[in-house]
Amino acid sequence: MSYFQLSPRLKEYLKVVEEETGMPVKILGRPDLGLTGARAAFNYHPLYTVVVLNSSEPRLSEDLERSVAHEATHGYILHKLGYCRAVFTENASEDVKMKANLLFSLVEDLVVNRIIQENGFPPFGTEYLPMIKKEIEVASAGENVGEKFYSQFTSDLELEDIIMVSRYILSWGFLRYYPLSREVRLILQEFLEVYSKAYPHHYPHAARVKEIILENDVFTAQGECRAMQEIMRLWGFEGMVKAVSTKHPTY
Numbered sequence: 001m002s003y004f005q006l007s008p009r010l011k012e013y014l015k016v017v018e019e020e021t022g023m024p025v026k027i028l029g030r031p032d033l034g035l036t037g038a039r040a041a042f043n044y045h046p047l048y049t050v051v052v053l054n055s056s057e058p059r060l061s062e063d064l065e066r067s068v069a070h071e072a073t074h075g076y077i078l079h080k081l082g083y084c085r086a087v088f089t090e091n092a093s094e095d096v097k098m099k100a101n102l103l104f105s106l107v108e109d110l111v112v113n114r115i116i117q118e119n120g121f122p123p124f125g126t127e128y129l130p131m132i133k134k135e136i137e138v139a140s141a142g143e144n145v146g147e148k149f150y151s152q153f154t155s156d157l158e159l160e161d162i163i164m165v166s167r168y169i170l171s172w173g174f175l176r177y178y179p180l181s182r183e184v185r186l187i188l189q190e191f192l193e194v195y196s197k198a199y200p201h202h203y204p205h206a207a208r209v210k211e212i213i214l215e216n217d218v219f220t221a222q223g224e225c226r227a228m229q230e231i232m233r234l235w236g237f238e239g240m241v242k243a244v245s246t247k248h249p250t251y
């Protein structure tokens with residue numbers, strides 16, 4: 001790729017991912033990743049770990065670097081650790097597939113960000129805290145203002161709910177499972193607090209997902225597979241999607 005030079009640290013990390021999974025990492029650039037604002041994605045492939053970067057959005061090289069490490073780690077937990085991915089029945093619509101995949105990513109991200117942090121990459125990008133501060137502001141102004149803010153990413157109300165739930169879970173996960181500075185913790189705590197008060201139509205979903213994660217240790221493949229089956233039920237997707245591990249067919 002011409003627009004992105006891999007640093008020695010990232011090269012080293014990708015080499016470990018390739019060795020551990022026995023699969024080459026492929027980094028591709030695309031001008032559009034489907035969801036507004038999406039900057040990078042992991043695409044499942046049985047033979048490769050595929051990382052797709054949004055080539056139309058300029059970003060700081062440290063964020064690009066972190067994104068590549070993050071997406072490649074999705075491949076690592078699937079292919080090496082046997083985490084479950086979503087496998088769909090024939091009657092699943094593209095809409096259900098996209099939403100279910102987002103919910104899988106949301107839970108996997110708790111694991112992926114911790115692994116990259118343990119490997120010397122920042123657990124979140126430079127865009128994250130400024131965004132959370134903005135989200136504190138809109139939540140403080142009430143549910144209507146908040147929903148209007150999140151509607152910039154999608155006009156689909158169910159997808160908007162999933163995005164809002166994922167914002168809560170991501171912050172909650174950082175607070176619960178990561179070593180972070182006091183300053184960062186205070187910002188995340190404030191976000192969770194205003195969120196729980198501001199969003200009576202979304203917080204109950206976030207709270208239920210949080211419970212499911214607490215009941216099933218998602219830092220193990222078995223726990224994640226079980227948690228995902230329950231989360232699929234929560235959204236009514238259970239007849240259309242199965243949580244399937246490539247390594248542990250019995251889950």
Ligand SMILES: [Zn+2]
Pocket residue numbers: 070071074105108109112
């Ligand atoms: Zn991710």
